[in-house]
Amino acid sequence: MDSKDNGYYSMNGGDEYHSYVKNSTYQRGIWEAATAIIEEEIATKLEIPTSSKHFCIADFGCSTGGNSFPAMNTIVEAVKRRHESSNLKTPEFYVCFNDVVSNDFNTLFSSLPPGRSYEAAAVPGDFHRRLLPPSSVHFAYSSCSLHWLTEAPEATEGLKSLVWSGGERLRGGEKEEVYKAYLGQFERDLEAFLQCRAVEMVDGGIMALLIAGVPASWDPQKEFTGVSVAELLRSSLLDLAKKED
Numbered sequence: 001m002d003s004k005d006n007g008y009y010s011m012n013g014g015d016e017y018h019s020y021v022k023n024s025t026y027q028r029g030i031w032e033a034a035t036a037i038i039e040e041e042i043a044t045k046l047e048i049p050t051s052s053k054h055f056c057i058a059d060f061g062c063s064t065g066g067n068s069f070p071a072m073n074t075i076v077e078a079v080k081r082r083h084e085s086s087n088l089k090t091p092e093f094y095v096c097f098n099d100v101v102s103n104d105f106n107t108l109f110s111s112l113p114p115g116r117s118y119e120a121a122a123v124p125g126d127f128h129r130r131l132l133p134p135s136s137v138h139f140a141y142s143s144c145s146l147h148w149l150t151e152a153p154e155a156t157e158g159l160k161s162l163v164w165s166g167g168e169r170l171r172g173g174e175k176e177e178v179y180k181a182y183l184g185q186f187e188r189d190l191e192a193f194l195q196c197r198a199v200e201m202v203d204g205g206i207m208a209l210l211i212a213g214v215p216a217s218w219d220p221q222k223e224f225t226g227v228s229v230a231e232l233l234r235s236s237l238l239d240l241a242k243k244e245d
């Protein structure tokens with residue numbers, strides 16, 4: 001991550017060694033795992049208004065585009081097939097690429113795939129706010145972005161020091177308090193996102209949100225399990241911090 005605007009950090013721009021483009025194969029894998037499900041949803045659930053001559057896709061949290069382009073292409077091709085199967089004329093496609101203002105949109109626009117069958121527009125800004133006109137988006141997509149919270153959840157001083165100073169492992173009750181604080185913040189942020197998209201989406205449109213999660217069986221009161229990405233991240237950050245000392 002590099003620069004920060006309005007409280008948000010954006011991903012490393014450009015296409016050099018430390019860029020997001022060169023360091024996001026994990027996120028690419030998440031999209032690839034979801035591709036077949038999204039194609040199936042478009043084929044079976046997308047309602048096509050016969051009067052509409054255009055189709056608008058919005059990618060919320062697109063970064064510099066490396067993973068967004070294949071996703072947008074797959075969605076466009078699936079929507080084309082859906083129109084063909086209903087004997088409807090192929091619409092004009094528009095893709096709105098959204099990310100925070102400090103995102104490297106120059107890299108995104110200079111690497112747009114040649115021969116793409118959509119027009120592209122940048123929509124910079126916080127996706128927890130209204131960004132697009134009412135009833136304008138037919139397909140809302142977001143991958144690996146919605147877990148970014150608007151702020152660290154409000155917590156007691158003691159809790160804060162446990163969270164941020166690191167060293168000690170959290171005990172049962174404290175872990176649950178941290179879990180609840182972050183869950184509450186995530187719920188508020190997700191609700192704000194959904195309320196905005198509810199205004200912006202057309203009736204019968206589709207929303208595909210790819211979000212990291214934990215198994216339903218996960219119990220925050222118990223020790224973090226070996227599969228917890230959060231725990232892996234926490235211990236990596238602590239190791240890094242120790243190296244800095």
Ligand SMILES: C[S@@+](CC[C@H](N)C(=O)[O-])C[C@H]1O[C@@H](n2cnc3c(N)ncnc32)[C@H](O)[C@@H]1O
Nearest residue numbers: 010027061063067099100126127143144145148
């Ligand atoms: C891990 S990247 C994911 C990029 C891409 N979707 C992918 O799958 O590779 C998360 C992106 O979400 C963006 N983001 C985070 N919070 C945001 C917000 N409130 N509004 C708009 N974009 C946001 C970040 O700037 C970042 O580019």
